[in-house]
Amino acid sequence: MIENPFVVACIPAYKEEDYIGDVVSKAMKFVDRVLVCDDGSGDDTGSIAKDLGAHVILHDQNLGYGAALQSLFEEARNLKANFIITLDGDGQHDPEEIPLLLDRLMMGDVDIVIGSRFVDCGSSEAPKWRERGIKVITGLVKNNGLHLTDAQSGFRAYNRNAIESLIITEDGMGASTEILLKAEDNGLRVAEVPVNISYHENSSTENPVLHGFDVLLTTVKHLSMRRPLVFYGLPGFLALCVSAIFWVIGIRIFTLSGTISTNVALIALSTTIVGLILMTTAIILWTLISVIR
Known part of the structure; x- marks a missing residue:
C-alpha cells in the first residue's frame, strides 16, 4: 500500500454552473487536488470551480465527454497522481462516497473501481428506460x-x-465503454462498489437517444475491432453462401428457359459484393491487429 498517496479528482463538466460548486467543494474534502475540465460551457462553470480552488482545464468549444476525460487523464499523468477519481459535474455522483471507491482501490488487488448503482446496496433514481439502456x-x-x-x-x-x-481516443460518451474494453485488453483488474446515483431534470445535457446511439455504436466498433473475424468474417461468409445459392438458382433458370431472372441475378450479385467486402474487411483488420499486438 502507498503511504500518503496523491489523489486527484477529475471532473468533466459542461454547462454545470448550478452544480459544479457543490461538487468541487465536497470533493476537496477527500482528495489532494481537484481538476475540472470545462468543456466549452460558455457559462460560469469554469470560473466557479476556479474560485473554489480547483485547477480548471478549459476547452474553447464543446468537444465531448471523452475529450474532457482525455484532458483530465493527461493532466493527472503530469501531476504524477497515484489515484484519480472521476465523477460528473452535475451532482449525479455524491462526492461523499469517494472514500468507498478509494478504500476498495487501496486494497491493492484491483486497478479500477466502478461505483455501481446496480449491485446490492446501490441505488439509482434514473428512469427505467435509461436503466434498461x-x-x-x-x-x-x-x-x-x-x-x-x-x-x-x-x-x-x-x-x-x-x-x-x-x-x-473516443471524444463522445462512448469513452466510458472504451476504457473498460481497453482495461480488459491491458489486463487491468476491475471491481465494483455500491453507490447512489441521483438524477434531476438537468442531469444530462445530451439528447438521450443520441447519447445511447453514441455509446452503442462506440461499443460495437471497439468489440468488432477486437474480433474482426467474428463481426465481419462470419457475416461475410454467410453472405457468400447466400449468393452461391442464388447463383445456382439463376444458372438453373437460364439453363431451363434461356432467360435471365433479373431479381435473382441482382440478389446474387449484391450478396456477392457484400460478402467480399465483409470478408476483405475482416482479413485486413485481423492482419493489422495481429501486427499491432
Whole structure:
C-alpha cells in the first residue's frame, strides 16, 4: 500500500454552473487536488470551480465527454497522481462516497473501481428506460469477458497503472465503454462498489437517444475491432453462401428457359459484393491487429 498517496479528482463538466460548486467543494474534502475540465460551457462553470480552488482545464468549444476525460487523464499523468477519481459535474455522483471507491482501490488487488448503482446496496433514481439502456450496454461488455453490473457509471477510481496504460481516443460518451474494453485488453483488474446515483431534470445535457446511439455504436466498433473475424468474417461468409445459392438458382433458370431472372441475378450479385467486402474487411483488420499486438 502507498503511504500518503496523491489523489486527484477529475471532473468533466459542461454547462454545470448550478452544480459544479457543490461538487468541487465536497470533493476537496477527500482528495489532494481537484481538476475540472470545462468543456466549452460558455457559462460560469469554469470560473466557479476556479474560485473554489480547483485547477480548471478549459476547452474553447464543446468537444465531448471523452475529450474532457482525455484532458483530465493527461493532466493527472503530469501531476504524477497515484489515484484519480472521476465523477460528473452535475451532482449525479455524491462526492461523499469517494472514500468507498478509494478504500476498495487501496486494497491493492484491483486497478479500477466502478461505483455501481446496480449491485446490492446501490441505488439509482434514473428512469427505467435509461436503466434498461445501461443494462444493454453492460451486457455487451460482459459478453466480452468483464463481469460488471454498471458499465456506464462515470464514478470511478483508477490507480497509477491504469492511469498510465489507458489511452482514451473516443471524444463522445462512448469513452466510458472504451476504457473498460481497453482495461480488459491491458489486463487491468476491475471491481465494483455500491453507490447512489441521483438524477434531476438537468442531469444530462445530451439528447438521450443520441447519447445511447453514441455509446452503442462506440461499443460495437471497439468489440468488432477486437474480433474482426467474428463481426465481419462470419457475416461475410454467410453472405457468400447466400449468393452461391442464388447463383445456382439463376444458372438453373437460364439453363431451363434461356432467360435471365433479373431479381435473382441482382440478389446474387449484391450478396456477392457484400460478402467480399465483409470478408476483405475482416482479413485486413485481423492482419493489422495481429501486427499491432
